[in-house]
Amino acid sequence: MNAAPVSRRARPAKVPLSRDLVVETGLRLLDTEGSAALTMRRVAKELDTGAASLYVYVAHRDDLLTGMLDHVLSQVQVPTEGDWRARLTQLAESAIEALGRHDGLALVAFGRFPATEHALGLIEQLHTLLRDGGLDPATATWAVDLIYRHIAAESVQRTAGDVRARWALRALLNGIIATPAAGGPARLAREDEIAALQEIERRAGAPFAEVGMTAVAEDEPPSREVLRAFVVEERAWVWPDDNDQPVGYLVLGLVDGRPHIDQVSVDPAYAGARIGKRLIDHAVGWSRSKGLEEITLTTFTQVPWNGPYYERLGFTYIPPADETPGLRAIRASEIAHGLDEWPRACMGAELAGWRSG
Template sequence: MNAAPVSRRARPAKVPLSRELVIETGLRTLDTDGSGALTMRRVAKELDTGAASLYVYVANRDDLLTGMLDHVLAQVPAATEGDWRARVTQLVEAAIEALARHDGLALVAFGWFPTTRHALGLLEQVLALLREGGVDPVTAGWACDLIYRHIAAEAVDDGGERARWNLRTLLNGIVATPVGGGPVRLARAEEIAALQEIERRAGAPFAEVGMRAVAEDEPPSREVLGGFVSDGRAWVWPDENGRPVAYLVLGLVDGQAHIEQVSVDPAHAGARIGKRLIDHAVGWAKGNGLREITLTTFTQVPWNGPYYERLGFTYIPPADEPRGLRAIRADEIAHGLDEWPRACMRADLATWRTG
């Protein structure tokens, strides 16, 4: 005798899919079977659905991993006991412990610059504590990058007493390190030749990635740079002797601030000087009632598009480019720059993160 058919309606209802559920399931899979087993197909199987259904909530595996990282960092408690050093130590050790509990997630943190809500929230706490400890804003800003890398690297090795010693050494160095040169100031007419030389030096690394034409391109003319200097929209970062080692010139395009050029002498790379100059330009733009800041950049050069994305810039779809930016892009195309992928970017001044 055949059993009576069972209606599909009698099956237990599935829990509705959501980004949070997909991320939690991915984390469970990671903890159960390791990073090698973490695929979109496997997560979909755990949720009793098709892999295509997941793409409504996560863009791809990288987005899933980023979400998992943020989910874990959201569980790091705020540090409340002791002086600023003790609280930085508590916060960092809690973050290391949280990441180390999940196979392979520390490598995600180590390979990607923090851009998610809770990763940035963690760094904001560190920044506030460093400022409480008397570290100047500029040094505290780049120190946050070092501390984040410390968290990720030590989580890979499961932390421990060595991690605590490394952090003490790192904090001692941060406190003892003076700011190299600065602060940002207006460029002077007699420094235009120096700005052109900075531009030539800054262009040299492009040759190393096969972009020799860009590396050999001439810097802006004296007349062009002189116009920005005269208008008070050219700034430099001077070294300890007052000589410019980086500069930024700011235009006005479509009624908004537009970074025409920002260049740092490679000998001073890694000190976040470019970020300091951009922060200054953002401050000027805000002070003049502007809403956003734009630029054009190579999308696949690490110190161009990916760098600006980490700062908070987003790409503008070509169809959405306003008239002024479209004209700039047309000039760049005519100049041969589109031999390599290039695009416009914008950042909202209201949400810009200084430091």
């Protein structure tokens, strides 16, 4: 005996299609199966319909991705407390967190600037906060583009709230606000400025606490006697502000006949203004004038504003086997001082290929 036919009317009613439903389904597929599985046909199958039915709501796959990106940005929390910088930081971190939850979607954000409701809302919020920070409209517009790209790039790495990402955003904001660098040019330090140099060193050490290097942050600056020796030998330079007060300094030693950057520090309030680079440029110019060929330093290899920063400037790591006796002595002293609790190494740069500016 044949079973009685089942009426199609007895099947559960399907949820009516809509753009929101298509977008949410696309996000679910992206999160569970990855971007390779995100096709119009696959989304249609998930919704128990034909692919052609989706084109009423999304024009094509790129339109679907744009809708997914906008849907995620709608979840970004708009902060209401704190000054403009604190609110902008919270806004950027919220956007990084929202995008970072969906593998592959951050790459979409990095590759396009969607003119959608919530994307434009995020941009407007960033622009308003920068204007609150004192930027003129043209500079704020330029800065928004940089910050949006920072959000997209950090989302790819899923680093919301990470100390490195937070430092990068702070440096970016400082650079935007401080560009071009106030004061200057570099000049010789004076004996009556030694206390100011020590204070700069204390302030420059504070960010190390944010990456768990409290001992470095709390380490005392070079003594007055040590700094005075550099000043007297005219191998200590400062970057002054508009009132001729030092906001950064560099002291240059000589190790095995080569110039060696013993210390270069900048007040964190001026981070991102390339003052450190300008001081190093000055030290390079001095070294060239003496007929020297290479400049060296020692640094933490995994701290963003140390090793990676010097690599971008043109320094390269010196293999331990190639360290000169003087550099080995410096490294031994650093090890005895406990600095090798974090990875540390020697770096050098050829003066002939140095690019100033």
